[in-house]
Amino acid sequence: EKGGYATFMEKEINDQPHAVADTLLGRTDVEGRLTLDEMSISEEQLKNVDRITIVACGTAAYAGMTAKYAIEHWTRIPVEVALAHEFRYCDPIVNERTLVVSISQSGETMDTLMAVKHARELGAITVSVCNTHGSTIPRESDAVLYTHAGPEIAVASTKAFLAQITACYLLGLYLAQLRGGSFADDAAAVMKELAQVPAKIETLLGQMGRVREIAKFMADTRSVLFLGRHVGYPIAMEGALKLKELAYIHAEGFAAGELKHGPIALIEPGQPVFVIVPSPTSEHGLHGKVVSNIQEIRARGARTLVIAEEGDEAVEPFADEVIRVPATSPLLAPLLTVVPLQVFALWLSTAKGLDVDQPRNLAKSVTVE
Numbered sequence: 038e039k040g041g042y043a044t045f046m047e048k049e050i051n052d053q054p055h056a057v058a059d060t061l062l063g064r065t066d067v068e069g070r071l072t073l074d075e076m077s078i079s080e081e082q083l084k085n086v087d088r089i090t091i092v093a094c095g096t097a098a099y100a101g102m103t104a105k106y107a108i109e110h111w112t113r114i115p116v117e118v119a120l121a122h123e124f125r126y127c128d129p130i131v132n133e134r135t136l137v138v139s140i141s142q143s144g145e146t147m148d149t150l151m152a153v154k155h156a157r158e159l160g161a162i163t164v165s166v167c168n169t170h171g172s173t174i175p176r177e178s179d180a181v182l183y184t185h186a187g188p189e190i191a192v193a194s195t196k197a198f199l200a201q202i203t204a205c206y207l208l209g210l211y212l213a214q215l216r217g218g219s220f221a222d223d224a225a226a227v228m229k230e231l232a233q234v235p236a237k238i239e240t241l242l243g244q245m246g247r248v249r250e251i252a253k254f255m256a257d258t259r260s261v262l263f264l265g266r267h268v269g270y271p272i273a274m275e276g277a278l279k280l281k282e283l284a285y286i287h288a289e290g291f292a293a294g295e296l297k298h299g300p301i302a303l304i305e306p307g308q309p310v311f312v313i314v315p316s317p318t319s320e321h322g323l324h325g326k327v328v329s330n331i332q333e334i335r336a337r338g339a340r341t342l343v344i345a346e347e348g349d350e351a352v353e354p355f356a357d358e359v360i361r362v363p364a365t366s367p368l369l370a371p372l373l374t375v376v377p378l379q380v381f382a383l384w385l386s387t388a389k390g391l392d393v394d395q396p397r398n399l400a401k402s403v404t405v406e
């Protein structure tokens with residue numbers, strides 16, 4: 038059942054090329070146009086959407102935060118991401134032109150379910166991005182877009198996360214296509230690139246030996262920081278969450294631009310910091326800005342563990358370790374950059390002799406508010 042791996046977590050991390058490929062499967066017609074047949078909401082209704090609110094908890098919320106960048110870029114519809122338990126009780130601004138997208142692997146998370154019910158009462162259109170057929174949240178929603186990650190057994194989410202990002206991207210491209218305009222033309226190009234991602238994840242998984250080694254020697258580490266910018270920001274937070282959940286290590290993810298506004302005070306000699314470097318092709322010179330951040334923390338003694346695209350030489354002088362990921366367009370990079378962070382948490386947890394699949398105090402799906 039674990040496919041020859043010692044833990045479900047390791048198996049599920051290695052399942053990720055399939056999780057993404059299967060989620061993409063059958064969702065385009067012969068011309069490469071998105072179809073999303075299962076979206077049982079009229080095109081008319083979807084064309085009228087003027088704002089999107091994503092509700093989710095934990096890892097699913099980080100998938101939502103990642104998707105926000107892509108959906109806004111492609112559709113120009115404002116996207117807000119709310120933790121489901123906060124959304125429900127903050128008098129949310131929602132009406133019949135609001136698309137409320139819930140993301141949940143299990144489809145049973147009570148906080149998320151309550152948020153969806155509340156959104157429906159307020160008249161919103163509700164779509165569930167879910168991995169579990171026949172679960173409650175899709176039943177309570179107007180439409181469902183299933184992620185096809187397959188059953189996820191390990192408590193900490195990995196392959197469902199990649200599938201959630203993929204499904205949300207499909208939704209964004211679909212909305213862009215419906216609305217027409219300049220980004221609609223890009224949808225086909227993005228789909229082509231998405232189709233290449235599973236093979237890139239496969240390649241990346243084959244190069245994780247060094248990450249495993251780094252983790253093995255960090256069993257005594259008490260705190261790890263994660264920096265990322267743009268789509269790398271939610272990935273930094275997801276990397277930190279994985280480490281808290283699996284290895285019980287204090288970890289925090291920051292937006293790299295925020296460094297100088299506070300977190301840099303935490304840097305002392307030997308502090309391990311993962312930095313997710315934007316692709317050199319990112320807009321607005323973000324790559325250079327993050328490379329400067331690496332330089333700044335290195336100068337203060339940080340141990341820099343840098344995740345950078347293949348061929349990005351600019352990071353070399355300031356990195357204690359460079360973890361390479363295959364090149365892809367900036368918005369798709371999270372499907373790759375998160376993988377070394379999952380692998381790191383897995384092997385650090387293992388090095389500490391912990392129960393990787395069932396971390397203390399956590400449940401796979403929390404069915405109480």
Ligand code: BG6
Nearest residue numbers: 094095096097141142143146194
């Ligand atoms: C938490 C799980 O309790 O619920 C996380 O431990 C998960 O791994 C979160 O991300 C949300 O779960 P779901 O099923 O709604 O995606």
